[in-house]
Amino acid sequence: MSEVGSTLMGHELRFLLILPIVWVLLGLLGLIRPHGIRLERLLFSLGAIVCFAIAIVAGTFLARGETTQILVLPLGLPDLPFHVRLDALSGFFLLLLGLAGAGISTFAAGYFRSGEGTAPALLGLQYHVFLASMAIVILADDAYLFMVAWETMALSSYFLVTSQHRIPDIRRAGFLYLLMAHVGAICILLSFGVLQGGSWHFTFDAMRGASLRPFWASTAFVLALLGFGAKAGLVPLHVWLPEAHPAAPSPVSAMMSGLMLKTAIYGMLRISFDLLHGRLWWWGVLILALGLFSALYGAVFAALQTDMKRLLAYSSIENVGVIFTAIGLSILFETGDLHLFAALALTAALIHALNHAFFKSLLFLATGSVLHATKQRSLGKLGGLIRRMPWVATLALIGTLAIAGLPPLNGFVSEWLLLQSFLFTPQIPHAFINMLVPLGAAALALTVALAAYVMVKFYGVIFLGQPREASLVNAHDANWLERLGLGWLALGCVLIGVFPQLVLRIAAAVTRESLGESVKSSSTIWWIAPIAPEQASYSGLILLAGIVGVVAIVFVLVRLLTHGRTRRTAAWDCGYPWQTSRMQDTAEGFGQPIRHMFGTFFRMERDLPSPDDPSPRYRIHIEDRLWPSMYLPIARAVQWLADIFSVLQSGRLSIYLLYSFLTLIALLIFVL
Amino acid sequence: MNGVSFIRQSAEVVVAIGVAPFFAGWIAQCRAWMQNRSAPPLLQPYWMLEKLFHKDAALAAEASPLFRATPYVLFGTMVLAAAIIPSLVTDLPFARVADSIALIGLFATARVFQSLAAMDVGTAFGTLGARREMMIGFLAEPALLMVLFNAFLLFGSTALPSLVDGYAAHRAIVDPSVIFAAVAFLMVLLAENARIPIDNPATHLELTMIHEAMLLEYSARHLALMEWASSLKLFNYACIGFALFVPWGIATHGQDGGLATLLAIGALVGKLAIAGAALSLIESFSAKLRIFRAPEYLATAFLIAVLGLLVHLLLGA
Numbered sequence: 002m003s004e005v006g007s008t009l010m011g012h013e014l015r016f017l018l019i020l021p022i023v024w025v026l027l028g029l030l031g032l033i034r035p036h037g038i039r040l041e042r043l044l045f046s047l048g049a050i051v052c053f054a055i056a057i058v059a060g061t062f063l064a065r066g067e068t069t070q071i072l073v074l075p076l077g078l079p080d081l082p083f084h085v086r087l088d089a090l091s092g093f094f095l096l097l098l099g100l101a102g103a104g105i106s107t108f109a110a111g112y113f114r115s116g117e118g119t120a121p122a123l124l125g126l127q128y129h130v131f132l133a134s135m136a137i138v139i140l141a142d143d144a145y146l147f148m149v150a151w152e153t154m155a156l157s158s159y160f161l162v163t164s165q166h167r168i169p170d171i172r173r174a175g176f177l178y179l180l181m182a183h184v185g186a187i188c189i190l191l192s193f194g195v196l197q198g199g200s201w202h203f204t205f206d207a208m209r210g211a212s213l214r215p216f217w218a219s220t221a222f223v224l225a226l227l228g229f230g231a232k233a234g235l236v237p238l239h240v241w242l243p244e245a246h247p248a249a250p251s252p253v254s255a256m257m258s259g260l261m262l263k264t265a266i267y268g269m270l271r272i273s274f275d276l277l278h279g280r281l282w283w284w285g286v287l288i289l290a291l292g293l294f295s296a297l298y299g300a301v302f303a304a305l306q307t308d309m310k311r312l313l314a315y316s317s318i319e320n321v322g323v324i325f326t327a328i329g330l331s332i333l334f335e336t337g338d339l340h341l342f343a344a345l346a347l348t349a350a351l352i353h354a355l356n357h358a359f360f361k362s363l364l365f366l367a368t369g370s371v372l373h374a375t376k377q378r379s380l381g382k383l384g385g386l387i388r389r390m391p392w393v394a395t396l397a398l399i400g401t402l403a404i405a406g407l408p409p410l411n412g413f414v415s416e417w418l419l420l421q422s423f424l425f426t427p428q429i430p431h432a433f434i435n436m437l438v439p440l441g442a443a444a445l446a447l448t449v450a451l452a453a454y455v456m457v458k459f460y461g462v463i464f465l466g467q468p469r470e471a472s473l474v475n476a477h478d479a480n481w482l483e484r485l486g487l488g489w490l491a492l493g494c495v496l497i498g499v500f501p502q503l504v505l506r507i508a509a510a511v512t513r514e515s516l517g518e519s520v521k522s523s524s525t526i527w528w529i530a531p532i533a534p535e536q537a538s539y540s541g542l543i544l545l546a547g548i549v550g551v552v553a554i555v556f557v558l559v560r561l562l563t564h565g566r567t568r569r570t571a572a573w574d575c576g577y578p579w580q581t582s583r584m585q586d587t588a589e590g591f592g593q594p595i596r597h598m599f600g601t602f603f604r605m606e607r608d609l610p611s612p613d614d615p616s617p618r619y620r621i622h623i624e625d626r627l628w629p630s631m632y633l634p635i636a637r638a639v640q641w642l643a644d645i646f647s648v649l650q651s652g653r654l655s656i657y658l659l660y661s662f663l664t665l666i667a668l669l670i671f672v673l
Numbered sequence: 674m675n676g677v678s679f680i681r682q683s684a685e686v687v688v689a690i691g692v693a694p695f696f697a698g699w700i701a702q703c704r705a706w707m708q709n710r711s712a713p714p715l716l717q718p719y720w721m722l723e724k725l726f727h728k729d730a731a732l733a734a735e736a737s738p739l740f741r742a743t744p745y746v747l748f749g750t751m752v753l754a755a756a757i758i759p760s761l762v763t764d765l766p767f768a769r770v771a772d773s774i775a776l777i778g779l780f781a782t783a784r785v786f787q788s789l790a791a792m793d794v795g796t797a798f799g800t801l802g803a804r805r806e807m808m809i810g811f812l813a814e815p816a817l818l819m820v821l822f823n824a825f826l827l828f829g830s831t832a833l834p835s836l837v838d839g840y841a842a843h844r845a846i847v848d849p850s851v852i853f854a855a856v857a858f859l860m861v862l863l864a865e866n867a868r869i870p871i872d873n874p875a876t877h878l879e880l881t882m883i884h885e886a887m888l889l890e891y892s893a894r895h896l897a898l899m900e901w902a903s904s905l906k907l908f909n910y911a912c913i914g915f916a917l918f919v920p921w922g923i924a925t926h927g928q929d930g931g932l933a934t935l936l937a938i939g940a941l942v943g944k945l946a947i948a949g950a951a952l953s954l955i956e957s958f959s960a961k962l963r964i965f966r967a968p969e970y971l972a973t974a975f976l977i978a979v980l981g982l983l984v985h986l987l988l989g990a
Contacts, residue, residue: 083906143985385795405785407776417778420774421831426823436986439822451811534769539775547753552742556745563894567731568730586797590800597965
């Protein structure tokens with residue numbers, strides 16, 4: 002073991018470059034037998050082991066506090082070799098990718114079966130290319146390799162999303178995704194173009210050295226925000242996300258929400274904390290405002306959804322909003338020379354990204370098991386699955402409590418850290434900002450509490466109550482590989498919640514590198530106290546032990562002191578014995594208070610049946626206001642421009658040759 | 674952590690568990706007097722609990738393990754919260770487990786479990802109650818957070834014991850923002866504990882109930898634990914209020930001998946007596962709001978808390 006350790010030391014980057022290649026090879030190997038589901042199971046399981054290996058290598062790198070490792074690869078275009086680099090920031094995101102990816106791949110090994118869209122072998126290839134491209138995005142150290150990997154990631158995930166391409170809605174969702182991915186990629190490319198600052202060297206090293214004037218720095222920042230915001234699903238660039246994430250098979254949804262969104266977070270952090278210097282305070286305000294708005298927006302829309310996977314997709318928008326809020330706060334603190342608080346906010350952002358990778362993947366995978374067991378995605382046709390699928394229900398409960406931000410699980414840790422950092426906003430040296438930002442904390446609290454509402458709806462409607470359809474009685478529990486994958490992710494949710502100081506220590510390495518400061522006083526195994534113990538402290542471990550202990554004592558006491566007899570009877574029917582399971586509250590019903598309160602966020606059409614109707618039908622359609630007010634005008638403008646330019650396209654070869662000739666003449670004049 | 678502080682810690686939890694039903698009984702008594710009825714005895718909640726513990730539990734056939742576990746979880750979280758809140762002394766070894774923000778989180782955990790359990794059997798009322806409870810919850814949390822923000826601005830801490838110690842050290846400061854925060858906190862307390870004007874604990878009227886709707890399927894020992902937990906929750910909220918706004922009498926750091934603890938018990942009982950009377954006064958003089966008005970009520974609480982914050986920032990204390 003120590004031998005392996007010593008060979009590993011100092012060579013983490015080399016290992017991290019080999020492992021993605023192993024992924025691609027695994028994907029290619031599957032093509033030997035295109036419909037061989039057993040081979041594919043094996044390959045996915047091996048892929049999961051590669052994930053673990055990546056997590057271990059990245060983890061050793063972070064734990065040793067090793068300095069940055071750089072390599073120049075003899076690959077790429079002539080005179081443009083690929084540069085790769087491993088530092089704390091990329092190490093952290095690789096750790097995230099490996100840890101959560103291991104659970105997803107294990108689940109995927111048990112999940113995919115032939116006869117559902119794309120053949121398993123092809124799916125396996127796309128899946129592993131997707132994973133590998135994400136790893137390369139994180140390792141890339143020049144704009145060229147970054148963009149190649151970024152586009153590979155977009156394309157492979159596009160094919161995964163459209164795996165069931167015979168369904169028109171899925172094709173449409175895939176097209177929208179591809180379109181937004183490319184608009185975003187152009188913005189990122191332009192941002193890199195500005196960042197090189199006239200040196201025409203596209204390595205990140207050159208960009209770090211370039212000194213930009215405030216105007217150009219801001220341009221690069223805004224372009225990066227547009228590009229990475231589009232990938233992360235920041236409002237108003239989020240429209241593709243609730244279409245594309247649910248359309249994909251569940252493990253792919255989990256990868257997109259849990260992992261791919263994090264590459265966008267990574268890119269944003271890389272540009273704003275590493276490549277750009279001379280940050281301006283309004284950047285922080287901009288990200289903060291967009292993040293808070295996205296968070297609230299996502300939570301409100303999630304509360305209205307009736308499709309379980311769409312609900313989770315909107316919840317991803319909410320969580321991305323929370324992460325961006327933390328990043329914005331960090332920039333704001335940093336420009337106000339409050340480095341410790343900036344480190345605190347950045348820590349919150351990093352840990353929330355890690356947490357989201359765990360619990361969102363867990364929940365998306367759980368919906369996959371439900372989908373296989375019931376063939377239903379609509380919340381209106383589910384219910385009572387806790388009695389049919391106890392494994393999935395129990396593990397999903399952990400994910401639900403974690404994503405709802407409840408102690409002692411992991412979601413609470415990052416939200417607590419973020420709220421703690423909001424407490425220091427009155428020290429920001431801008432009179433107006435420091436009065437407005439506390440309201441941001443309130444908006445955040447509203448969002449977090451709304452997320453709890455959403456998750457109670459999600460879990461309650463799917464797993465609790467009575468089955469709303471007769472066929473649900475035949476629902477079966479997940480197979481052992483699926484359980485293993487879910488179990489790993491649930492374990493992660495619990496462990497991060499109970500031992501937050503471990504992830505705090507890893508995040509401290511990142512903040513030291515990015516901000517030169519880290520949250521210090523979190524050294525004991527029992528407590529975390531990011532600033533000072535008498536000021537605020539939290540212990541997930543003791544809290545969990547306390548709850549378990551008190552519950553056990555109370556249980557034993559109640560058992561000892563009372564007779565403990567129990568009778569099973571029918572539920573109380575309010576004196577109306579003709580109730581059916583269809584009379585339970587529905588997902589629409591659960592969203593009703595939100596519809597009342599946040600009516601301005603969306604457009605609603607609904608048909609209310611008259612009371613005398615013998616076969617009443619209730620229909621409700623809720624639409625994003627951004628579609629008619631922003632996207633359709635853009636689409637019309639593009640159409641209009643295309644119509645104008647179509648005049649140029651006559652279809653005759655001679656005309657086209659004339660165009661070429663004229664262009665050549667114009668260029669010659671311009672050059673001479 | 675020395676032995677004495679551990680004993681003090683346990684004493685505080687035992688007092689909380691023991692006193693909480695008394696507090697509920699005292700409010701019921703005051704309210705009966707206020708409404709010219711003959712009052713139930715102060716021990717009535719205890720007799721109720723005893724009766725419930727002796728009954729056979731009738732459990733719906735569909736009820737899952739989650740449903741059966743929830744009363745214990747609820748009681749457990751409330752006991753834990755009582756161990757964290759400095760109701761008698763501030764030198765609590767356990768209080769470092771959670772500051773006031775984590776305490777809100779702990780209450781949220783209890784709320785989510787209660788709502789999930791209410792949805793478990795799948796009756797219309799259970800889900801209705803769960804939905805309304807979660808709605809009140811997400812509206813109340815921002816207001817509560819603003820109150821805590823205000824306290825942080827005054828004393829630089831979110832840990833309740835430090836706040837109480839801070840108060841003791843600066844006895845002279847009376848910041849106007851505290852008054853705003855206190856009003857907001859009172860409004861949140863009423864909403865969170867299913868009191869009038871948001872919910873009426875004494876009714877089972879189908880269309881308006883929130884808290885009771887979630888308990889409909891519970892009976893016997895489970896119901897007893899739920900009721901006990903909800904009286905503990907009210908007690909806990911009252912004690913948070915005392916710690917934030919009227920911390921006099923709580924044995925602070927350094928002066929925590931036996932006498933001070935006894936005095937603290939006396940002060941707590943006195944404050945609870947006054948608070949209970951005040952609560953019953955509010956409940957007797959106000960009507961229950963329609964459920965659609967609840968957002969306005971809680972938005973008012975939020976705005977009052979924000980006003981307090983702005984007053985503090987503008988006055989530049």
